[in-house]
Structures are given as structure tokens and as C-alpha cells.
Amino acid sequence: MAAMAGVLCAAGAGLARAEEERSDGYRVEMAVASASSIGLYLAGNAFEREGSVIPDAMMAVGAISYPLAGPVIHARHHRYGRALASLGMRVGLPITFGIIGARSASCGQDSIGCGLDELGLGMMIGAVLAAVLDTTLLSGPAEASGQDTTARTDATAATAEPRPPRPSATATLTSTLTPTVAASSNLAFVGLGGRF
Numbered sequence: 001m002a003a004m005a006g007v008l009c010a011a012g013a014g015l016a017r018a019e020e021e022r023s024d025g026y027r028v029e030m031a032v033a034s035a036s037s038i039g040l041y042l043a044g045n046a047f048e049r050e051g052s053v054i055p056d057a058m059m060a061v062g063a064i065s066y067p068l069a070g071p072v073i074h075a076r077h078h079r080y081g082r083a084l085a086s087l088g089m090r091v092g093l094p095i096t097f098g099i100i101g102a103r104s105a106s107c108g109q110d111s112i113g114c115g116l117d118e119l120g121l122g123m124m125i126g127a128v129l130a131a132v133l134d135t136t137l138l139s140g141p142a143e144a145s146g147q148d149t150t151a152r153t154d155a156t157a158a159t160a161e162p163r164p165p166r167p168s169a170t171a172t173l174t175s176t177l178t179p180t181v182a183a184s185s186n187l188a189f190v191g192l193g194g195r196f
Contacts, residue, residue, distance in 0.1 A: 030073055030139040034131035037066035038124075066127060067091055070134045082138045089130040097126030
């Protein structure tokens, strides 16, 4: 599952590089959606002791909306590569950190359910990390496409050579980062790679 999420992240990063649409970003929208999903899940978990059906429904809505919120917002802004990368991060990081948490538990041979608390904590850390990365790195303004779109008013505009692309005033890493996830029985690795 983590390998499949890693493939989604890599494919999404490749598609994000191909996107040439200019956007002002939508970080606030992404932050509110992510915080709402995670907050709904945590609130349901806190109220679960009361034995009501409402906390279970809150947790279910939070858990279902969390992996879908980011990709849906990216797709609404026509950033399909980032939507795929977002889905990969929102699925892959919680699973990877959950596995790391469960493997860190000290369990005896006869213990049943040992490591479930560590699994849950690891998954929550992975979910928050994925939401933060999605909000800060993937939801910002798109890089310039390299095409000069300024209007030229002089008489030689039709015959003049095209201008070279202008360098961006602020460098963004949004389309050059590639999340990496690898796990084995003795080791887990989560990282980001890219061109800087």
C-alpha cells in the first residue's frame, strides 16, 4: 500500500511539473479543509466514551473526508498532477508513520492489541504532516510557464524574436519536489527529493 502511494506521489509530481496554468494559490482553503477533517475525527474520538452514535459518525466523516479533501480542492483549481500527489501523500504518509509507530511498540508474545495506540499516534502524525505539506508546498501559486504573456505594442511585435522567459521573483519548490516512501521489516524511510 505504501509503495502504491509512493507511485501516486511520483506520478503526481511529474504531472504537476507539466502543468502550466498560473494560479494565485489556495492555501487557506486547503488549510481549512484539512483542519476540519482532522478536527472532526479528533472531536469524535474525544467524545467516543459517551457511547453515542454521533462520535462514531464524526470520526467516519473526518476519516473519509481527509484523504479526499486535498485532491478535490486541487482538481477544482485544475491542478490534476497536484491532486494525484496530494492523494498519495494523504494515504501514504499516515500508513507509513502508522507502521513505524506500531513497530516501535514493545510487545510480549501473549499481548493482544499491543501497538494499536502507537499505530494510531503514528497515523495521526503522518496525517498532520501530509496536510501541512499539501497546504504549504502543493497549494501555493503555480510556477510561471516560461511563456512571456505580456502584450507588445510596438510595430515590430509580429516580426520580433520571442523574448526569453523571465526568471521568477520568488522561487517555489512546488513542482520540483518528489515524496519518497520506502519500508521494509527493519527500516522505514520517508523523504522529499527534488531539484533546488
